[in-house]
Amino acid sequence: MNLGRFLAGLGGQPDDEVKMPDAVREEAADALDARPTDRSRVPPGQWVTRGWPVLTYGYAPNFDPARWDLRILGLVENPLTWDYETFMGLPTKKVLCDIHCVTTWSLLDNVFEGVPAAYVAEQARIKPEATHVIAHAEQGYTANLPLADFLRDDVLLAYKHNGDNLSVDHGWPLRLMVPHLYFWKSAKWLRGLEFVNADAPGFWEQRGYHMRGDPWTEERYG
Numbered sequence: 352m353n354l355g356r357f358l359a360g361l362g363g364q365p366d367d368e369v370k371m372p373d374a375v376r377e378e379a380a381d382a383l384d385a386r387p388t389d390r391s392r393v394p395p396g397q398w399v400t401r402g403w404p405v406l407t408y409g410y411a412p413n414f415d416p417a418r419w420d421l422r423i424l425g426l427v428e429n430p431l432t433w434d435y436e437t438f439m440g441l442p443t444k445k446v447l448c449d450i451h452c453v454t455t456w457s458l459l460d461n462v463f464e465g466v467p468a469a470y471v472a473e474q475a476r477i478k479p480e481a482t483h484v485i486a487h488a489e490q491g492y493t494a495n496l497p498l499a500d501f502l503r504d505d506v507l508l509a510y511k512h513n514g515d516n517l518s519v520d521h522g523w524p525l526r527l528m529v530p531h532l533y534f535w536k537s538a539k540w541l542r543g544l545e546f547v548n549a550d551a552p553g554f555w556e557q558r559g560y561h562m563r564g565d566p567w568t569e570e571r572y573g
């Protein structure tokens with residue numbers, strides 16, 4: 352959580368952050384950490400983090416808007432390739448959600464903004480035989496998910512978090528956000544969505560993670 356935003360919420364200005372004596376800053380941070388956590392929002396085996404860790408296999412790729420595209424392919428009536436400018440003009444929405452990582456941290460109260468997955472599915476016109484989606488990211492990272500999970504109205508192709516553009520480490524320019532499943536399903540640096548008629552394990556699923564990954568029933572390993 353951003354201390355400036357926290358203080359602004361208390362009636363101060365974000366600018367106070369730079370002028371604030373250390374003791375005051377620490378007190379404010381302690382007050383923030385003492386906020387009671389609503390345990391009913393934390394799945395079993397998870398603990399709440401205040402910061403947002405980075406978990407990347409490999410390294411964050413370079414982004415060149417001139418070469419970037421997003422492909423919607425597989426079992427669709429209308430395969431699509433969006434360039435960066437066109438994609439950024441698509442309708443967006445904001446989703447308030449919690450993140451649950453299989454490594455046991457949860458980050459509550461995130462506002463992500465991006466293009467709804469359901470909008471993408473509607474534009475591409477999914478064929479009735481499609482049952483699953485494979486998210487394709489830079490450097491060959493993939494994640495599989497059931498079509499029904501993809502089509503939920505809180506799933507986004509996201510590029511903003513709490514009002515700011517995603518950082519490169521968190522997936523800029525685009526990541527999938529599937530808040531109701533463990534976070535490895537939310538592929539960073541998303542470049543394609545492939546609709547298929549059989550489930551097939553993605554990057555982490557091939558390495559032992561669960562094919563679906565529901566945090567509430569602890570679907571951690573397959």
Ligand SMILES: Nc1nc2c(c(=O)[nH]1)N[C@H]1C(S)=C(S)[C@@H](COP(=O)(O)O)O[C@H]1N2
Binds near residue numbers: 534539540
């Ligand atoms: N392309 C790509 N997407 C990825 C990953 C990755 O290594 N590469 N890691 C996954 C895992 S295991 C997690 S927990 C989250 C971490 O996202 P964060 O670094 O923004 O916290 O991204 C997921 N998406």
Ligand SMILES: [Mo]
Binds near residue numbers: 406452453454534535
């Ligand atoms: Mo993860």
